[in-house]
Amino acid sequence: MNNNQYFFEYLQNSPPIIELVWFMIGVSLLSILILIIYLKYLRTHLRSNEKIRETYQMKYELHLITYLYSGNEEETISPEQQTIIDELKKDLSDSFKRSIVVATLLKLKNEISGELDESIQKLYYQTGLINFSISKLRSRKWYVVAKGVRELTQFHIKEVHDEVITLINHPKNEVRKEMQLYLVNLFSFKGLDFLDVLQTPLSEWDQIQLLEVLQRFDDQQVFDIKPWLKSSNDSVVTFALKLADIYIQFQAKEDLIELLDHKSEKIRIELINVLGNLNIIEAKTILKNHFIERSQQEQIAFFKMMEKMPESDDESFLLEYIHHENFEIKLSALKILKMINSNTFNIQKHKGTEPDFVKIVEYLENN
Amino acid sequence: MEINTISIFLIIRYLFFVYAITTIGSYIVLAIISAVETVAYMKKNSFVNYKEILSSNIAPSISIIAPAYNESLNIIENVRSLLSNHYVNYDVIIVNDGSKDDSLEKLIVAYDLVKVEHLINQQIPTKPLREGIFKSTNPAFEKLIVVDKENGGKADALNTGLNISQNKYVACIDVDCLLLEEALQKMIKPFLESTDTKVIAAGGVIRIANSCIIRDGKLIDVNLPKKMLEKGQILEYIRAFLLGRMAWSRLNGLLVISGAFGMFDKKIAIEVGGYDTKTVGEDMEIIVRMRGFMEEQKEKYKVAYIPDPLCWTEAPDNYKIFISQRNRWTRGTIETLRKHRKIGFNPKYNSMGLLSYPYWLFFERLAPLIEVLGILYFAILVVLGQVRWDYTAAFIIMAYLFTVLFSIVAILSEELTYHQYKKKGIGYNLLKIAFLEPFAIHPFIVYSAVVGNIDYYFNKKKKWGEMTRKGMTNPETI
Numbered sequence: 001m002n003n004n005q006y007f008f009e010y011l012q013n014s015p016p017i018i019e020l021v022w023f024m025i026g027v028s029l030l031s032i033l034i035l036i037i038y039l040k041y042l043r044t045h046l047r048s049n050e051k052i053r054e055t056y057q058m059k060y061e062l063h064l065i066t067y068l069y070s071g072n073e074e075e076t077i078s079p080e081q082q083t084i085i086d087e088l089k090k091d092l093s094d095s096f097k098r099s100i101v102v103a104t105l106l107k108l109k110n111e112i113s114g115e116l117d118e119s120i121q122k123l124y125y126q127t128g129l130i131n132f133s134i135s136k137l138r139s140r141k142w143y144v145v146a147k148g149v150r151e152l153t154q155f156h157i158k159e160v161h162d163e164v165i166t167l168i169n170h171p172k173n174e175v176r177k178e179m180q181l182y183l184v185n186l187f188s189f190k191g192l193d194f195l196d197v198l199q200t201p202l203s204e205w206d207q208i209q210l211l212e213v214l215q216r217f218d219d220q221q222v223f224d225i226k227p228w229l230k231s232s233n234d235s236v237v238t239f240a241l242k243l244a245d246i247y248i249q250f251q252a253k254e255d256l257i258e259l260l261d262h263k264s265e266k267i268r269i270e271l272i273n274v275l276g277n278l279n280i281i282e283a284k285t286i287l288k289n290h291f292i293e294r295s296q297q298e299q300i301a302f303f304k305m306m307e308k309m310p311e312s313d314d315e316s317f318l319l320e321y322i323h324h325e326n327f328e329i330k331l332s333a334l335k336i337l338k339m340i341n342s343n344t345f346n347i348q349k350h351k352g353t354e355p356d357f358v359k360i361v362e363y364l365e366n367n
Numbered sequence: 368m369e370i371n372t373i374s375i376f377l378i379i380r381y382l383f384f385v386y387a388i389t390t391i392g393s394y395i396v397l398a399i400i401s402a403v404e405t406v407a408y409m410k411k412n413s414f415v416n417y418k419e420i421l422s423s424n425i426a427p428s429i430s431i432i433a434p435a436y437n438e439s440l441n442i443i444e445n446v447r448s449l450l451s452n453h454y455v456n457y458d459v460i461i462v463n464d465g466s467k468d469d470s471l472e473k474l475i476v477a478y479d480l481v482k483v484e485h486l487i488n489q490q491i492p493t494k495p496l497r498e499g500i501f502k503s504t505n506p507a508f509e510k511l512i513v514v515d516k517e518n519g520g521k522a523d524a525l526n527t528g529l530n531i532s533q534n535k536y537v538a539c540i541d542v543d544c545l546l547l548e549e550a551l552q553k554m555i556k557p558f559l560e561s562t563d564t565k566v567i568a569a570g571g572v573i574r575i576a577n578s579c580i581i582r583d584g585k586l587i588d589v590n591l592p593k594k595m596l597e598k599g600q601i602l603e604y605i606r607a608f609l610l611g612r613m614a615w616s617r618l619n620g621l622l623v624i625s626g627a628f629g630m631f632d633k634k635i636a637i638e639v640g641g642y643d644t645k646t647v648g649e650d651m652e653i654i655v656r657m658r659g660f661m662e663e664q665k666e667k668y669k670v671a672y673i674p675d676p677l678c679w680t681e682a683p684d685n686y687k688i689f690i691s692q693r694n695r696w697t698r699g700t701i702e703t704l705r706k707h708r709k710i711g712f713n714p715k716y717n718s719m720g721l722l723s724y725p726y727w728l729f730f731e732r733l734a735p736l737i738e739v740l741g742i743l744y745f746a747i748l749v750v751l752g753q754v755r756w757d758y759t760a761a762f763i764i765m766a767y768l769f770t771v772l773f774s775i776v777a778i779l780s781e782e783l784t785y786h787q788y789k790k791k792g793i794g795y796n797l798l799k800i801a802f803l804e805p806f807a808i809h810p811f812i813v814y815s816a817v818v819g820n821i822d823y824y825f826n827k828k829k830k831w832g833e834m835t836r837k838g839m840t841n842p843e844t845i
Contacts, residue, residue, distance in 0.1 A: 174411055360486065366484050367484055
């Protein structure tokens with residue numbers, strides 16, 4: 001008591017700065033104490049949560065397997081199945097348990113197919129889990145909405161299409177991405193219709209994911225990419241170019257060539273690659289005629305394109321560039337020249353002394 | 368005269384006080400920003416399906432560039448680990464930087480390597496090749512390229528890799544680092560995700576693998592090492608990566624990404640001239656230069672940061688190597704800040720010039736020197752009998768408690784996010800380190816920094832220090 005009194009008197013007689021320091025010491029000490037207690041609680045909680053999760057997961061797995069194999073042939077719900085549905089329904093009010101049920105259902109869904117897969121789907125409806133997923137779409141929190149869309153995608157719930165499509169221009173990229181994946185996963189190429197009205201950019205990451213989903217479908221039906229090539233959204237044009245490349249959309253040739261004057265350099269470079277892959281010879285003449293006006297990256301892309309479709313007519317054009325200052329252009333020009341006319345190559349190879357030129361010639365002669 | 372002396376002493380005291388308060392304030396601000404950013408990152412990435420990118424052959428190609436110098440002891444296992452990444456489109460370029468041991472011979476035998484003709488576009492000048500370029504005849508190792516060149520240092524070896532890579536993105540890593548299987552797709556994500564800003568580089572969290580169990584290039588079990596020095600570094604890394612860099616990433620002010628693992632847009636890395644071979648802090652220097660370049664081009668850009676623990680590395684387990692490493696880090700920081708001094712306080716370079724650079728200068732570069740000056744000043748006051756010991760005690764306690772508090776916040780942040788140290792008892796151990804670290808590690812860091820300064824100004828010949836590794840596959844460390 002005397003010590004305390006002495007300390008308070010000491011503080012009162014100290015300058016404000018020292019009072020402040022002692023105040024900060026007090027705050028720090030208290031914070032450290034609280035954080036240590038919280039840390040202890042957190043670590044224990046995380047460990048026990050992991051154990052509880054494992055226990056519930058095992059319980060639900062057992063329930064679900066029993067459910068799957070206790071069905072009757074009349075396609076009605078057997079008493080055993082009904083008991084499981086009731087038990088699951090009871091647990092669903094707890095969000096922690098609900099998340100484990102969903103995870104277990106999805107895990108099983110990924111491991112099985114055919115009738116058993118349909119049974120899981122049915123269970124998703126019977127337990128009312130679908131309502132929880134749909135209600136997430138109306139949440140104010142973007143990550144809850146995204147999670148809801150993902151669940152609906154994973155359980156192939158097509159009937160909420162109209163509600164999901166309203167998220168097309170959602171301010172959060174993650175929500176838009178889930179919406180796009182929902183459409184493509186469930187409606188295949190038809191799902192790409194959202195590109196017609198998409199105003200926000202489609203990142204390369206999103207594009208790769210969509211293309212990966214599309215490649216999973218057996219039915220690689222022909223679709224019309226032309227409207228997307230004309231889109232005012234540059235990322236939609238880029239995506240359409242990728243589609244043209246992968247699905248060899250030769251019929252869009254005219255529209256592709258028109259894009260050679262697109263305002264975006266990135267699109268023009270991508271386009272030149274696609275034109276090369278599709279072997280659209282007509283583009284070569286156009287590009288040759290305006291070669292100098294193009295950026296260096298476009299010029300490099302054009303030479304790569306020419307490597308894919310070498311013609312003897314190219315010789316005079318190539319001769320202009322075998323001494324170009326850019327290494328890649330020089331390499332391509334010499335490579336194509338060697339391909340189309342080895343005699344000219346042999347004559348030209350002695351006409352350069354610049355180190356890169358000599359190095360390239362030497363390399364091409366040995367390979 | 369006496370009044371003047373007293374005034375000077377008072378001014379010095381207030382300057383120290385203001386510096387301390389600003390330091391504490393900046394740490395608090397960074398911790399808050401970091402917490403906000405971490406929560407946002409965790410929410411955002413809970414939806415990502417990395418498997419789709421992982422298996423996609425449309426995903427962009429990446430070159431992993433790993434320089435190796437006298438790594439014969441573990442080179443085979445280290446390369447195997449790099450080759451076991453699950454990403455589809457990537458190759459591994461091992462640059463044997465004039466090793467004097469049998470690294471190359473071992474690689475040739477283990478991976479069925481044969482010399483190949485390879486045309487190099489020498490965009491960045493480097494030391495010439497020694498034995499040449501090798502590729503494997505075994506299709507299982509088709510991703511592997513081994514380059515044998517004359518010794519030129521880490522930066523020169525990385526530049527050789529940049530010249531050889533045919534891919535759009537390069538991941539520069541230390542050959543002895545253990546990359547997690549999802550590391551490449553997580554690192555490439557910010558590059559592919561950004562639509563309105565050019566991502567020029569991305570850095571990840573480096574975790575300490577000492578005492579962890581690693582088998583066949585995979586992290587099996589995470590343990591806390593026994594030595595105080597190693598434990599202290601674990602806490603230091605958690606603090607730096609989860610609190611510091613996360614916040615700087617939010618402010619788009621990252622000036623460094625660890626040389627142990629970073630990914631770059633190759634075109635820009637080459638455009639700025641690659642790594643600087645004249646500095647020992649090449650990892651920081653290249654980022655500062657790339658950022659400076661983008662600012663000068665007036666292009667919207669970002670240096671991204673991934674808080675996931677993607678790369679595990681071996682930390683020094685004795686004070687001699689630890690001091691040598693920190694000495695090098697200090698010299699690297701001084702060299703970079705000096706070389707790019709035109710950026711500092713220059714509004715032309717936006718937040719980089721007005722925020723990141725001054726922060727690094729005052730709170731990283733000068734911090735240990737100011738600390739030592741403080742101690743010297745205190746010693747003078749003691750000699751002059753001008754010390755109020757009760758006030759001194761109060762200030763020391765406050766500084767100590769704040770350090771401990773900051774460390775505990777970092778531990779909590781780790782628990783709430785990645786929870787890597789799950790085993791019972793580790794929590795208590797980490798707390799113990801938080802209390803002991805200011806005495807057991809911090810003095811050595813200050814000492815290394817001071818010696819680093821002396822070496823920088825008076826021992827110009829000093830380059831990289833010694834870094835003897837036991838190897839993460841060595842039975843002693845597992």
